Amino acid sequence: MTTTEIPQPGFGTSGHEGETCTESVIEALETGYRHVDTAQMYDNEREVGRALADADVDREDVFLATKVHPSNLASDDVLETTEESLERLGVDQVDLLYVHWPMNAYDPEETLPAFDEVRDRGWTRHVGVSNFTVDLLEEAVDVLESPIAAHQVELHPRLQQDELVSVGLEHDIETVAYCPIAQGDVTAVETLQEIADDHDTTPVQIALAWHYDRDGVVPIPKATGDHVRENYAALEIDLTAGERERIADLDRGERLIDPDEAAWNR
Numbered sequence: 001m002t003t004t005e006i007p008q009p010g011f012g013t014s015g016h017e018g019e020t021c022t023e024s025v026i027e028a029l030e031t032g033y034r035h036v037d038t039a040q041m042y043d044n045e046r047e048v049g050r051a052l053a054d055a056d057v058d059r060e061d062v063f064l065a066t067k068v069h070p071s072n073l074a075s076d077d078v079l080e081t082t083e084e085s086l087e088r089l090g091v092d093q094v095d096l097l098y099v100h101w102p103m104n105a106y107d108p109e110e111t112l113p114a115f116d117e118v119r120d121r122g123w124t125r126h127v128g129v130s131n132f133t134v135d136l137l138e139e140a141v142d143v144l145e146s147p148i149a150a151h152q153v154e155l156h157p158r159l160q161q162d163e164l165v166s167v168g169l170e171h172d173i174e175t176v177a178y179c180p181i182a183q184g185d186v187t188a189v190e191t192l193q194e195i196a197d198d199h200d201t202t203p204v205q206i207a208l209a210w211h212y213d214r215d216g217v218v219p220i221p222k223a224t225g226d227h228v229r230e231n232y233a234a235l236e237i238d239l240t241a242g243e244r245e246r247i248a249d250l251d252r253g254e255r256l257i258d259p260d261e262a263a264w265n266r
Contacts, residue, residue, distance in 0.1 A: 006096070006150060006174050007063050009232065010035035010220035014178070020224060027228045029062065036218045037152075037176070039067035039100055040085055046150030049090035064091065065150075065176075067100035067130060074105045082123055096141045097150055099125035099140075101131045103261045108136075119146050122241035128152065128176075133263045134167050137198050141171055152176040155185060155217065157207055160251040169216045179256055180219035180243060181207050191250060195243050205230060209237035210247045 007017060011028040013021060013036065021044045025036055038048045045066060052059055066089065072081040082097060099111060115127045126149035129140050137151060151168055155161045155177035168175045177185065181204050186192050192203035199206065208231055211219035222233045239247075258265070 006163035006176070006218050007034040008218050009033065009208070009235070010037050010063075010065070010218055011177065011228075012178060012222035013044055013048055013219035014222060015036045016044055016047070016222065016224075018041070018047060021047040021053070024053045024222075024224045024228060024247055026055045027225075028223075028232075029055040029057045031232050032231050033228075033232060034061055035063040035065070035218070035220070036090075037065045037178075039098075039151045040069040040072065040081060041067065041100055044085055045085055045088035049088060053090055059091065063088070063095045064095035065098065065128070066094050067152075070101045070104035070106060072105065072201070073107070075110045075114040075117075077105065078111060079117060080176050086123060093122055094124050096126045097130075098128040098130045098150070098152060101259075101261075102136050102263050103259075108139055113142060113145075116145045118172050121180065130176075131143050131262060134163060137164070137167060137171075137173075141173075149171045150174045150176045150218075152178055152220075154179045154255060154257050155211075155219070156180050156182040157189065157192065157210065157247055158182055158252045158254040159252040159256075160248070162251075163243070164217055165214070173216075175217050177211055177219040180211050180221050182254075183256055185256075189250060191246050195239070195246065198243075199237055201234075201237060202230070205234040205237060206239070206243075206247075208234035209239055210244065213239055213244065 010034045066151045128150035130152035165175045186203045186207040192206050196203045196206045
């Protein structure tokens with residue numbers, strides 16, 4: 001069990017824009033989500049901040065995460081752009097600040113101490129990393145003075161990331177799963193449909209229930225409209241040991257997000 005209390009589930013905002021973004025985050029918060037994930041790269045921090053201000057939920061009850069853009073990972077840029085993120089979000093502090101991708105301006109000896117500095121200044125409660133390999137994660141553990149609260153990676157039934165999840169647990173690092181329903185592709189997985197039929201639910205909800213059941217994993221599905229509540233309702237689904245084994249057998253190592261510059265391609 002990891003030590004940082006990151007609320008389950010999170011609400012992802014990648015791809016959300018404008019008023020739809022604000023409305024969806026408000027809907028999520030008023031449904032019960034208490035963890036909202038954004039990033040400089042998403043260009044929607046201002047809209048997320050508006051939702052935090054307008055939702056009928058106290059700011060201190062929301063675990064807010066954002067990420068520093070790969071081009072902003074030089075030491076001075078980390079500090080400058082984090083301050084700009086706080087301004088856009090309308091907050092004095094985020095709960096979690098990530099290195100978004102270890103590429104472009106990323107240099108562990110320069111970048112990671114800047115994240116320590118951000119934490120020392122009180123601009124974030126915790127620091128995290130995203131899209132790291134096992135080797136890069138171990139290196140970050142060694143370089144950072146701050147504990148790593150979370151490692152965010154693509155993770156779904158076709159890409160289960162068992163090694164990264166295990167290494168995370170060894171270091172008390174929560175694994176935060178983006179693309180947890182494989183951008184909707186889980187609906188085409190026969191095994192998930194069969195399990196869903198047995199529970200009178202959907203393959204999406206079964207995939208999320210599987211995430212919710214994994215030790216040290218917090219998925220951050222993004223959604224609009226009715227799907228916001230449907231994803232949250234998957235918390236109520238109890239999978240059997242046999243069903244979890246059937247889902248474990250679906251792992252194919254299939255990535256949906258795979259830029260050439262990603263650490264695992266170098």
